[in-house]
Amino acid sequence: MKDRISFEVEILPQHITFSLEEDFTPIMRFRGKVLSSWAWSLNNSKFDPEELMDKIDSFVNKPVNVNHTPDAVVGYISKAWKEDTDKGFEVWIEGVVWLYIFEEFSDLDLKKLGEDGKLYLSLEAYFKEVECPVCHKVFPANSGNMCSHIKNNGKVIYRNFIFSGVALILPPKKPAIPDASVTVLERKDLSWIYRITPHFLSTLSDEELKTLHNEVHRAYEQLR
Numbered sequence: 001m002k003d004r005i006s007f008e009v010e011i012l013p014q015h016i017t018f019s020l021e022e023d024f025t026p027i028m029r030f031r032g033k034v035l036s037s038w039a040w041s042l043n044n045s046k047f048d049p050e051e052l053m054d055k056i057d058s059f060v061n062k063p064v065n066v067n068h069t070p071d072a073v074v075g076y077i078s079k080a081w082k083e084d085t086d087k088g089f090e091v092w093i094e095g096v097v098w099l100y101i102f103e104e105f106s107d108l109d110l111k112k113l114g115e116d117g118k119l120y121l122s123l124e125a126y127f128k129e130v131e132c133p134v135c136h137k138v139f140p141a142n143s144g145n146m147c148s149h150i151k152n153n154g155k156v157i158y159r160n161f162i163f164s165g166v167a168l169i170l171p172p173k174k175p176a177i178p179d180a181s182v183t184v185l186e187r188k189d190l191s192w193i194y195r196i197t198p199h200f201l202s203t204l205s206d207e208e209l210k211t212l213h214n215e216v217h218r219a220y221e222q223l224r
């Protein structure tokens with residue numbers, strides 16, 4: 001039997017350990033900016049910059065999916081760091097796509113992933129509180145009774161948040177942060193999808209496969 005390497009992918013609230021054969025090679029490595037500390041997203045939101053700075057390391061090992069499709073976990077975030085600019089700082093990540101796909105999803109054409117350079121990132125996070133950027137009052141995220149500023153202009157600063165992963169956004173879908181585009185660092189022949197996926201699956205026992213599948217689905221059910 002071949003040696004295996006293991007690494008942990010954190011899919012909140014469970015921790016899942018994947019085992020891959022040593023000669024396994026990822027299909028794509030990518031790099032991209034996920035957000036800028038000062039910029040409002042198209043959803044009229046941003047993250048509290050101080051808390052964001054403290055939580056950059058928490059991006060690492062979180063799952064990467066496609067188009068926010070919960071069943072489509074295709075990789076993980078391998079690195080995260082900040083880059084200072086004169087307006088604040090930007091958060092950058094690198095990730096690996098190995099295209100381990102839990103279910104068939106015919107509406108997504110994964111063969112096109114990164115092919116034409118048009119690929120974007122979209123953060124996945126959940127948050128417990130929101131702050132008003134005008135009066136700076138803080139409310140529970142599900143409060144039905146926020147200040148008039150939030151009611152009128154809809155702008156909120158997320159606080160007390162947990163990053164749960166990132167989605168690769170395939171056009172024509174658009175990300176909430178328009179300049180969060182992806183640079184593909186390395187890309188293999190994507191005909192490998194069809195060879196690697198069944199091969200990788202075959203390295204897991206029935207029991208491991210069932211556990212993995214159930215854990216991921218349960219984790220995502222709790223995230224919704």
Ligand SMILES: [Zn+2]
Nearest residue numbers: 132135147149
């Ligand atoms: Zn207010």
